[in-house]
Amino acid sequence: MLPVIIVGAGPTGLALALALARQGVPSHVLEPGDGRVDQRPARSCVLPPDVAHWAGLPGAADRATTWHAWRTTLRGRTRERVEYAAGTAPTHLPLDALEHALRLAAAGRRLIRIDTRSRLSGIEQDARGVTAYVYRGDRDAGAGREEKVTGSHLVGCDGARSTVRKLLRVPFAGRTSVERHAVAALRADLPDPATAALHRALPAAHGPVDEVVVRPLGDRQWRLDWPLPTGEELVTPEALLDLVNRTLTAWHDGDIPPYDLLDTGVYLCHQRLARHWRAGRVFLAGDAAHLLGALGTQQTAEGLRDADNLAWKLALDWHHGDADALLDTYERERRGAVGARLRAVDQALPLVRGRGGIGALLPGREHSRLTLLGDAPLGRGALGEPGTYPQPRSRYGVAVSTEPGAVIDDLPVTALNGDRGQLHDLFGGPHLLVLTAPGAGVWDACHWLSAGLMPELAGVVKRLPVEAELLVADSYPGAPAHTLLVVRPDGRLAAALPGSAISELVRYAHTLRGPAEQPPAVTGRD
Structure with missing residues (x-):
């Protein structure tokens, strides 16, 4: 099978390669540079909890710190102090530490191939795959050659001056x-x-x-x-x-x-957004798709969210095919979320940075400034929340504390083999089906595996058209007993269903494979 071609070996590209490898999908990473990581302590990134797992990689964890609190002062006096609750604090680390850890992890995966000094010059695609024209070596010195690299899909993670985006002739407005x-x-x-x-x-x-x-x-x-x-x-x-x-x-x-x-x-800090993130089998992610950073918003975190969102969808299409409609949701979800963040920044900037004018006379303006400047680091509001992706509503849906499309809360879970762990540690693999069963955390797995809904659910999971793992939890905030939480590989709640709604679970799994109209093929040469 052909690999997924990834253009660019920054945090987004390497994270995507690792996420694909975890799904059993090979990737071929093309990097124009020599693979060295510049150490610049002043270049750092803040990762909210939903993408902080990337900071836990060997080589990054020992250089990362998780904040205990956020404080805002005005004229030396504290106006706000917020202690982060467990699992809600962001993680801060040097960007070179994250890049080094991602490279170290990628080097140890047989499904990932990284070619340095490989500069993209053209793209062709058809219904079967993508061909990338790559110049290897020093093009300016005339020392090198052009080669063809074939893949199932191609993802441009090649930065703000993205060659992939230019070859696709996608406008980068902002x-x-x-x-x-x-x-x-x-x-x-x-x-x-x-x-x-x-x-x-x-x-x-x-x-x-x-x-x-x-x-x-x-x-x-x-x-x-x-x-x-x-x-x-x-x-x-x-x-x-x-x-x-x-x-x-x-x-x-x-x-x-x-x-x-x-x-x-x-x-x-720039505010830019690519008009399209998909053209057939070619996608944009990270800096190639968007630029932000004003008012404390975090560009690196958004790129990692792109990788987490796209990886499992590419993997399903790579393994099974017929996932065109699912691939369309990458642009709809991620471009929609980043676009909302950019609009929030545009609306807040005049209030936060504006000087004079009638706005300066409004009461409470300084308080509003301080609140807006704290939103991103506190993960609140349009500037800081990870966002909620629109999800199809089920007529059998159960209301829980987490809205469908939002990141699910972490909680202890038990697998069918009796292994216990935290739900968030299982992200990035198959779909997770979490059944709330009071007392499951107390009883040994052998007592509840053959009780109630479990035998039927376990049998259905094996027959689903997508890979899934059945788990059990004592409870979930707002969920009645025997609620089935359908969790996507990127940690987003897809649906909350009654445990007995087997047909609705099967329907959801089949919708992931639904076909969509194939966009016209796009070809570009530099």
């Missing part, structure tokens, strides 16, 4: 430079080492700091971000050092504490 930030990574002893914080109008000995976000990175390391005025004014090293010193004096009674400056930089 705005650039909606926010500009100075950033520094340093090692120092700062207050509240497990708390991330936003400080506005921070009083300092040598002049106030308008705004700074401080995020712990672990091992006494911190990332500090300061929003800069819009424009092209050069940020000199001296100006950035002054920002660091003024900020530190505010927390140390006017004195500059000992610190090691590890890295600095200036980065721009």
